[in-house]
Structures are given as structure tokens and as C-alpha cells.
Amino acid sequence: xxxxxxxxxxxxxxxxxxxxxxxxxxxxxxxxxxxxxxxxxxxxxxxxxxxxxxxxxxxxxxxxxxxxxxxxxxxxxxxxxxxxxxxxxxxxxxxxxxxxxxxxxxxxxxxxxxxxxxxxxxxxxxxxxxxxxxxxxxxxxxxxxxxxxxxxxxxxxxxxxxxxxxxxxxxxxxxxxxxxxxxxxxxxxxxxxxxxxxxxxxxxxxxxxxx
Amino acid sequence: xxxxxxxxxxxxxxxxxxxxxxxxxxxxxxxxxxxxxxxxxxxxxxxxxxxxxxxxxxxxxxxxxxxxxxxxxxxxxxxxxxxxxxxxxxxxxxxxxxxxxxxxxxxxxxxxxxxxxxxxxxxxxxxxxxxxxxxxxxxxxxxxxxxxxxxxxxxxxxxxxxxxxxxxxxxxxxxxxxxxxxxxxxxxxxxxxxxxxxxxxxxxxxxxxxxxxxx
Numbered sequence: 001x002x003x004x005x006x007x008x009x010x011x012x013x014x015x016x017x018x019x020x021x022x023x024x025x026x027x028x029x030x031x032x033x034x035x036x037x038x039x040x041x042x043x044x045x046x047x048x049x050x051x052x053x054x055x056x057x058x059x060x061x062x063x064x065x066x067x068x069x070x071x072x073x074x075x076x077x078x079x080x081x082x083x084x085x086x087x088x089x090x091x092x093x094x095x096x097x098x099x100x101x102x103x104x105x106x107x108x109x110x111x112x113x114x115x116x117x118x119x120x121x122x123x124x125x126x127x128x129x130x131x132x133x134x135x136x137x138x139x140x141x142x143x144x145x146x147x148x149x150x151x152x153x154x155x156x157x158x159x160x161x162x163x164x165x166x167x168x169x170x171x172x173x174x175x176x177x178x179x180x181x182x183x184x185x186x187x188x189x190x191x192x193x194x195x196x197x198x199x200x201x202x203x204x205x206x207x208x209x210x211x
Numbered sequence: 212x213x214x215x216x217x218x219x220x221x222x223x224x225x226x227x228x229x230x231x232x233x234x235x236x237x238x239x240x241x242x243x244x245x246x247x248x249x250x251x252x253x254x255x256x257x258x259x260x261x262x263x264x265x266x267x268x269x270x271x272x273x274x275x276x277x278x279x280x281x282x283x284x285x286x287x288x289x290x291x292x293x294x295x296x297x298x299x300x301x302x303x304x305x306x307x308x309x310x311x312x313x314x315x316x317x318x319x320x321x322x323x324x325x326x327x328x329x330x331x332x333x334x335x336x337x338x339x340x341x342x343x344x345x346x347x348x349x350x351x352x353x354x355x356x357x358x359x360x361x362x363x364x365x366x367x368x369x370x371x372x373x374x375x376x377x378x379x380x381x382x383x384x385x386x387x388x389x390x391x392x393x394x395x396x397x398x399x400x401x402x403x404x405x406x407x408x409x410x411x412x413x414x415x416x417x418x419x420x421x422x423x424x425x426x
Binding site for chain 1: 239243265288290333355356426
């Protein structure tokens, strides 16, 4: 009797499970379809573009479909409205301490000290945000060093448990929504290199596949 | 009611309000996130079957692949000051180079301004020169605090560009350098400086039309 009941339950689950699994597969295929459609449109243009793949935890810099450079992400966090899979234009890069260009003083011999004026990747900020249209924001930071870990955890907890929920309520009252993505890079160097590579006006696809 | 009781009630009230707002924030965010599949995608999913979708995806992947350039490619990473000579995914030469300094030069008393960045994007080799001569532009004199010459001959510099140069438009070149100790640093006026051995290999491998990607 018990065996029959168990068999019945198993059969029921199998029957119910097939269409559910198929629907899931279908959603994944549809998401992939949107990604490929968006990328195919960008790959036609003579310009590089980014794909932020939250599933693979990787940021790809691509042109014409080929990968020029990629960055592995340590961690990603998402808050708010799901981002549709389409090309988004980077409106603004913002940082507390943005890099500043230096002016050359004509005729002034800097006696071989080239570091006085040049702008290199080491001069880029490692903590910054990338703002896209439709209230989509990507915050980037490197993995914290041990010394700063405590402060970073406190800041992150405040942000996640106070700032973001309150912002959500505030914007919901105004019938608006937003999306915030946090990308934690493996280190300072990667974070700075991503800032360097991302240009305002450049296209980006944020891909967040269903789990 | 004593002061302590009033204060504790205020605190409890504030904590309650904060918790309510938190809960509301979380709930709204979860609801917004749950609407992952936008209406257009939902319609698209319901109309097509899985096989159809997979076939479409293969077709799209093929279309993207067909847009990828074939043959030798030159990739230049301006952050790392590296140049990669690549065919498909195979890198067969990696060279340390110098890219633009990002400095700004303004003409004293004038209106002209130059930003010494290496341009980014997709380019192609437009010219290949052996023993190239540099025709010094105005900024080269202004930077040195010199007067811009009127005679063309005063602009000719036969030493600075090395043995070879590959032009990719707007006066930008991949060329040699006298300052090999500065390879790996962002010190140029926008061109890409390469060491002699690497430059020779790049010159031999890249033909006219070879795609250059600068990022």
C-alpha cells in the first residue's frame, strides 16, 4: 500500500515536473535569446561594448563578438527591479576622487620626472559607480583589505538594511523604481582597470539569468 | 509618566517605524525583482517552443561569429600598455608598449588645445612605412616652448619614429621609440610606441587592413 502511494507520488511529481522544467529551460533559452539579440546589434557597430554577466560573475569587454578583456568578479549583489536584457548606455562614471588631467606647461623641462603629469591606470579610483539610464546603477569596489574589512562590512550592512529599503519605499511612493548592482572585484588593480576601460557613452548589456 | 518611560516609548516607536519601513522596502524590492520576465519576453516565450528558441539562439550565435574579424588582429590595452598580436583566440606575440599620457596642452595666448590620449575603438592599418619620417605638428613645438616654424623642412624629424610605422588614421601610428626605458608607461602624445624587435614582428605580420582594437 505504502509502496503504491510512494509510486503514485513519484509519478505525480514527474508528470508535474516535466512542464515546469521545460518552462524553466524555455525561460533560460528566451533570456539567452535576448542576450544574443542585444549583442548581435552591438557587434555590428565599430565600437567596443561591455557585457556584465551576473550569472558567470564576469565582466566582458567585447568588440565584434570577440572578447578583448575580461574581469572575474568576487561577488555580485542585486537590489531592486530586474534589469531587462538590452543595450544600455553608460551615462556617467562617478567617484569621490575622480582622476584629473594635468596641463603641460610649455617649455618647462620636468627633468625626466614623467610622473608629474601622466595619467595611468594606477591613478584611477577603485571605488566608483556607473550610472545608466532608467535608474540603473552599478557600484564597483575591490575586495576589502583585512584592515578595512570591518568598516566595509558596517557600511555594506547599513546600505543593504537601511539605505536601500528606505530608498525603495521613497521611490515607490513616487511610483518609481530603481536597480542597484554591486560588483566586488578581485583587487584594486582590476577595479581601476575596469574604470579605465569603461567610457561614458559606451554600451553595456547587464545579463542576469534566472537561477 | 517619568522621563525614562517617555524616552523608551519614543525609541520603541521609532524602532517600530524603522522596522515597518524596512519590511515595506524589502517587500517592494522582492515584488519588483520577481517581475523578472518582462511582458514582451513572456509573450515571446509563450509563442515559441523550446526547440524553436534554441535554433534561433544558434542562428544568432552564428551571426555574431560571422561579424568577428578573421585573420591577424592587433589588440592594444592602453591601461596595461600592452599590445597583443592575435589570430582567433591565439595570442602569438605580446609586446610592452607606451600609450597616450592623457595630459593636456593649451596654446599660450591661443585657442587651440590638445589632449594626448590614445584614441579607443576599432581601427585598421592604413599605411605601412619603412624608415618613417615624422612631420612634427604644431603641438610638438608649442610643448617645447618653441616657435612654430614656417618652413616645412623645419618640421622634419627622421629619428623619432624608429624603423617602421603602421598608420591607423588621423595622424596616429604604431611606431618605434628612442625611449625604450619608458615602455610600459603612458607617456606618448597618442601614438603607440613599441620596442624594435616587437615592432619588426608586428610590421611583418600585419598587412594593410589588419584590424586594430584599442581599449
